[in-house]
Amino acid sequence: MRLLVLGGTEFVGRAVVEAALGRGWEVTVFHRGRHRPPPGVRSLHGDRTAPGGLAALAADGGEWDAVADTWSAAPRAVHEAARLLRGRAGRYAYVSSRSVYAWPWPRGGAQDAALVEGAADAEATDYARDKRGGELAAVGAFGAARSLLVRAGLILGPYENVGRLPWWLTRIARGGPVLAPGPSELPLQYIDVRDLADWLLGAVERGLSGPYDLVSPPGHTTMGELLRACQRVTGADAELRWTAPEVILDAGIEPWTELPVWVPPDGEMYDSVHGADVSRALATGLVCRPAGETVADTWRWLTGIGGVAPRRPDRTGKGLDPEVEAEVLAGARGVADTTLHKGASDD
Numbered sequence: 001m002r003l004l005v006l007g008g009t010e011f012v013g014r015a016v017v018e019a020a021l022g023r024g025w026e027v028t029v030f031h032r033g034r035h036r037p038p039p040g041v042r043s044l045h046g047d048r049t050a051p052g053g054l055a056a057l058a059a060d061g062g063e064w065d066a067v068a069d070t071w072s073a074a075p076r077a078v079h080e081a082a083r084l085l086r087g088r089a090g091r092y093a094y095v096s097s098r099s100v101y102a103w104p105w106p107r108g109g110a111q112d113a114a115l116v117e118g119a120a121d122a123e124a125t126d127y128a129r130d131k132r133g134g135e136l137a138a139v140g141a142f143g144a145a146r147s148l149l150v151r152a153g154l155i156l157g158p159y160e161n162v163g164r165l166p167w168w169l170t171r172i173a174r175g176g177p178v179l180a181p182g183p184s185e186l187p188l189q190y191i192d193v194r195d196l197a198d199w200l201l202g203a204v205e206r207g208l209s210g211p212y213d214l215v216s217p218p219g220h221t222t223m224g225e226l227l228r229a230c231q232r233v234t235g236a237d238a239e240l241r242w243t244a245p246e247v248i249l250d251a252g253i254e255p256w257t258e259l260p261v262w263v264p265p266d267g268e269m270y271d272s273v274h275g276a277d278v279s280r281a282l283a284t285g286l287v288c289r290p291a292g293e294t295v296a297d298t299w300r301w302l303t304g305i306g307g308v309a310p311r312r313p314d315r316t317g318k319g320l321d322p323e324v325e326a327e328v329l330a331g332a333r334g335v336a337d338t339t340l341h342k343g344a345s346d347d
Contacts, residue, residue: 001205002026004064004089006048006071006081009035010310011159012095012152012193013070017041019197028064030057048077054084066091066204073314074124075133082141091207093148093200094138098213098276099128100151105272111151111211111280135211145209150200153215153276154261157193157294158301163318164260165298166309168227171319173234173307179325180240181248181255181262184224188261189274191215192294199286212281218274221291223262229295243332251328258320 003020007013008029014037020027021040028042037043044060047053048071067089071078082092098105102114118132120140125133138147156165172178191214199214227240245264248255255263256273263269278286302309311317 001065002028002063003201003204004028004030004062004067004085006030006067006069008041008068009037010312011161012155012196013068014038014159015157015193015197016068016070016200019194019201023201025201028062048081049074054080057081058084062088064089066093068093068095068200068204069134069138070095071134072097072127073130075118075120075122075130075137078134079120079137079140082138086141089142091146091148091204091209092138092142093150093204094134095150095152095196095200096135096211097127097131098151098153098215100132100135103272104268105276107271107275108277109272109275110277111213148200148203148209149211150196150203151211151213152191152196153213154188154190154273155193155196156190156261156298158298159193160298161310161312162315163309163311165295166302167260167319168230169234169295169299169302170307170309172227172230172238173236175236175238177241177329178227178238179248179259179320179329180227180242181223181259182242182244183265184222184227184240184242186223186262186265187219187274188221188223188226189215189218189276189278190220190261192289195286195288199281199284202285206284208284212284213276213278214281214286215276215278216288217278217282218276220288225291226261226295229292230299232292233296233299241329241332243328247328247332251324251331253320253324253328257316257318258324260318 003025005013005017008017009031017027017038029037030044032047033045044056046056100115102116116128116132118129118136120133120137122133135149263273
């Protein structure tokens with residue numbers, strides 16, 4: 001098959017390109033030239049945010065079986081690209097997000113949940129409305145029957161440029177006591193970027209259309225399994241100190257951002273992020289690799305590039321300040337020691 005990837009040099013786009021090359025597809029990548037694409041692709045250069053930025057794509061005259069687009073800023077960029085390509089490509093696969101659902105996302109919610117407002121030709125607003133606008137742009141140009149909307153959940157894996165799993169790996173590799181947000185058996189949902197890419201390409205081959213929530217089944221792994229996998233692959237002498245959610249929240253630590261991946265088990269945020277119904281994707285071929293494989297391959301990639309993960313400039317920083325971590329750990333240890341001493345006296 002002939003695939004055009006808009007982007008294709010970082011994280012999700014790169015995983016899609018590599019998966020397509022692995023299937024023997026002919027791949028064209030349209031990108032700004034800031035990062036080198038995988039070898040074996042045909043490159044076209046242009047900046048979708050600039051006037052005339054699609055000129056190279058317009059002049060090329062190529063035709064493709066499918067387009068894969070991961071854009072997450074102003075929907076207008078998707079609108080203009082999709083309109084340009086609707087007569088030159090068979091299908092348009094847009095990598096969206098579960099963020100397009102109106103908050104709070106219902107536990108067990110699926111593709112029929114309420115959506116945020118969005119506009120196909122809008123300038124950038126916020127992440128949720130931008131992704132929804134991108135969906136509308138894809139459907140508006142290609143029609144419902146020729147557009148695939150991949151509503152991804154939490155994405156982890158090699159090439160991550162958001163700062164979630166790389167932060168945990170780097171923190172645990174540093175060793176010493178680690179603030180581990182409890183409970184350790186907390187079930188998690190995420191999607192390995194390569195599993196996302198494999199499902200997307202398979203969906204294109206089968207001619208699937210419409211929206212699909214794409215994330216692992218609930219409880220694919222746990223917080224404990226994820227962090228212990230980080231311990232194993234880094235070989236560090238890190239000590240995971242499991243800390244109660246209320247202690248973390250009372251310290252003013254932000255779930256999800258300061259402690260990536262984790263949200264407290266009680267409340268609408270946990271139900272929304274780690275409680276999705278993905279039966280539709282599973283019924284259409286989604287296969288999720290073990291968490292240990294995701295962690296090990298991410299660590300191998302991270303150390304291979306010098307240990308510092310790339311970071312998208314349009315995303316907030318992730319991770320906990322070491323001084324805050326030390327203060328919380330000291331306080332938690334003090335509470336635990338006092339409780340232990342009191343128990344001994346009572347005996």
